[in-house]
Amino acid sequence: MLQTPATNIGQLPPEMLDFTILKSTGSLAPRLGRLSLPGRKTVLTPAFIGNTSRGAIPHISQDNFRKCGGLEGVYIPLEDFIEKHPQKTPPIFKIEARDPLRKFIALPNDTFTVLGARRSPPISTPVAHTNTEISLLTSVGFRSMTSEYYAAAACKLQPDIVVGLADIPFGQEVVGTKRKDKMSDRTEMWLRDIIAKKNGMGEEERKFNIFAPILPIERDLQSWYLEHLLDDMVDKISGVAIYDAYLLDDLPDELHHLPRLSFHVPASPQELLRQVSLGMDLFTIPFINFASDAGIALDFTFPPPAKIGDSPRQALGIDMWDPELAVSVTPISGGCTCNACTKHHRAYIQHLLSAKEMLGWVLIQIHNHAVLDSFFTSIRASIEAGTFDADVATFSAFYEPQLPDKTGQGPRVRGYQFKSEEHGKSGKKNPKAYKKFDEEKIVQLRAAHGQNKAVRDLVDDEALVGLVGMTDMEGVKLDGVALGEDEVKA
Numbered sequence: 001m002l003q004t005p006a007t008n009i010g011q012l013p014p015e016m017l018d019f020t021i022l023k024s025t026g027s028l029a030p031r032l033g034r035l036s037l038p039g040r041k042t043v044l045t046p047a048f049i050g051n052t053s054r055g056a057i058p059h060i061s062q063d064n065f066r067k068c069g070g071l072e073g074v075y076i077p078l079e080d081f082i083e084k085h086p087q088k089t090p091p092i093f094k095i096e097a098r099d100p101l102r103k104f105i106a107l108p109n110d111t112f113t114v115l116g117a118r119r120s121p122p123i124s125t126p127v128a129h130t131n132t133e134i135s136l137l138t139s140v141g142f143r144s145m146t147s148e149y150y151a152a153a154a155c156k157l158q159p160d161i162v163v164g165l166a167d168i169p170f171g172q173e174v175v176g177t178k179r180k181d182k183m184s185d186r187t188e189m190w191l192r193d194i195i196a197k198k199n200g201m202g203e204e205e206r207k208f209n210i211f212a213p214i215l216p217i218e219r220d221l222q223s224w225y226l227e228h229l230l231d232d233m234v235d236k237i238s239g240v241a242i243y244d245a246y247l248l249d250d251l252p253d254e255l256h257h258l259p260r261l262s263f264h265v266p267a268s269p270q271e272l273l274r275q276v277s278l279g280m281d282l283f284t285i286p287f288i289n290f291a292s293d294a295g296i297a298l299d300f301t302f303p304p305p306a307k308i309g310d311s312p313r314q315a316l317g318i319d320m321w322d323p324e325l326a327v328s329v330t331p332i333s334g335g336c337t338c339n340a341c342t343k344h345h346r347a348y349i350q351h352l353l354s355a356k357e358m359l360g361w362v363l364i365q366i367h368n369h370a371v372l373d374s375f376f377t378s379i380r381a382s383i384e385a386g387t388f389d390a391d392v393a394t395f396s397a398f399y400e401p402q403l404p405d406k407t408g409q410g411p412r413v414r415g416y417q418f419k420s421e422e423h424g425k426s427g428k429k430n431p432k433a434y435k436k437f438d439e440e441k442i443v444q445l446r447a448a449h450g451q452n453k454a455v456r457d458l459v460d461d462e463a464l465v466g467l468v469g470m471t472d473m474e475g476v477k478l479d480g481v482a483l484g485e486d487e488v489k490a
C-alpha cells in the first residue's frame with residue numbers, strides 16, 4: 001500500500017513522519033522505502049542508523065560526525081542520560097531550548113533522532129520490571145523508571161521518533177506463558193501512556209512520532225496487545241520496533257505499511273541480509289562498534305567480487321593488530337573512499353593502536369561506517385535490480401559466516417558495556433594502565449640511570465679498561481701493570 005507521496009511534505013504538520021514503500025514483492029520479501037521527516041535528510045531504506053553511546057557514536061567526536069558515512073539518523077537510549085538517584089535532575093532535562101536533545105548531544109540539524117529506553121543491545125538487569133516500571137542500567141548503576149517518567153522525558157526532549165516502552169525480560173533464557181501474558185498487558189498499557197502524554201501536549205510544543213514495539217513472542221501470546229493496537233492505536237503510531245525479525249510473519253497486515261526498525265541484534269552481515277530479505281527497513285548495528293573496539297576493520301562488499309577458482313572463503317574484516325600489517329603501507333581496503341583509507345595506511349593505524357592513541361579507533365570506526373554505508377547502498381540497488389536473492393547466495397558463498405575474532409586489546413571499557421552477570425565477577429575489567437616494575441626490572445632501570453652502586457662500579461670498570469686500551473682482558477697479566485690492593489699495603 002502506498003502512503004502519501006513525499007511531495008506533500010510541505011502540507012504535513014511539522015513533525016509528521018512520512019514513509020513510502022517504493023518497491024515490495026510480498027509480505028515476507030525485501031522492500032525499498034523512503035522515510036521523510038520535515039527538516040531532516042530523506043532516508044532510503046533499507047538503511048542503518050548510528051548507535052550512540054552517551055549521545056555520540058563511539059570514537060566519533062561531533063566535528064568528525066560528517067566524515068562518518070551515511071548517518072542520516074541516530075538511536076539514543078535514555079538510560080545513558082538519567083541518574084541513579086531519582087531526586088537529582090539529570091543535566092539533559094535542564095536544557096531550555098527548542099530541540100533540547102539535539103542541542104545536548106550537538107547533533108546536526110538534518111539528522112533524525114530516535115529515542116528508546118534501553119541501549120542496543122540492552123544489558124540484563126537484576127531487578128524485574130513491575131506493572132508501572134522497567135528496570136534500567138544507567139551509566140552509574142541500576143534503577144527503575146516509570147512509564148510516566150519515560151513519556152514525560154519524551155515530551156521534554158522532543159526527539160523525532162520515540163520507541164514505546166516494551167516489557168521484555170532481556171537476558172532471561174526461558175520466559176513462561178504467564179510472564180508472556182504480562183509482557184503483552186504491560187506493553188499495551190505503556191503504549192497508551194505515551195500516546196496519552198503526546199495528546200496532552202500543547203499546540204506550540206514539538207511533537208514526536210511513536211514507534212510501537214512488537215514483542216519477541218508468538219502472535220497468539222501478544223494477541224491482547226495487538227488487538228488493541230489495531231483497534232484504537234494504529235492511527236497514533238508511525239512505525240513499529242521489531243525485537244525478533246524471524247516473527248515478522250506474525251505481523252498483522254494492518255501494520256505492513258509502517259516502517260520497521262529492528263532491535264533484533266545481528267551478529268554478522270549475513271544476518272543483516274536475512275533480516276532485509278524478510279522486509280526489515282531500519283537497523284541499529286551494534287557489531288560495528290564491537291568490531292571497531294576490537295581493532296577489526298570491516299572488509300566486505302555486496303555483491304562480493306568474482307570468486308577466483310577454488311579460493312577459500314574471505315574474512316569479513318581485517319584484524320588491524322596482525323603483526324604482518326606493521327609494514328603494510330596500503331589503505332585498509334583498496335576500493336574504500338572513506339577518510340581513513342584515502343589518507344592513511346594500515347601500518348600507521350596499527351602503530352596508533354599499539355600506542356593506545358585514540359585516533360586509531362577513530363579511523364577504524366570511520367572506515368567501518370563507510371563499509372556499512374556502501375553495503376546498504378548496494379543492497380538497495382540489488383533489490384531494485386531484482387537480483388537480491390542471487391546476490392545474497394554469492395555473498396554467503398564468498399565470505400566466512402562470522403566476523404574475525406578479537407586478538408588485540410580494545411580501548412578502556414565502561415561498566416555499562418558489560419553484561420550484568422560479568423559485573424559480579426572478581427578481577428579487573430580493564431588491565432592496570434600503570435603498575436610497579438618487578439625487582440629485576442628496577443635494578444636494570446636504575447643501572448641505566450646510573451643509580452645502582454653495584455652495577456655502576458661494573459660500568460666504571462669497563463670504561464676504565466677501554467681507556468687504557470686493554471680491550472682484551474684474557475691472557476693479560478694485570479698484576480705487574482696495575483697496583484693491586486695487596487701491593488699498596490705492602
Ligand SMILES: [Zn+2]
Binds near residue numbers: 333339340
Ligand atoms: Zn575505508
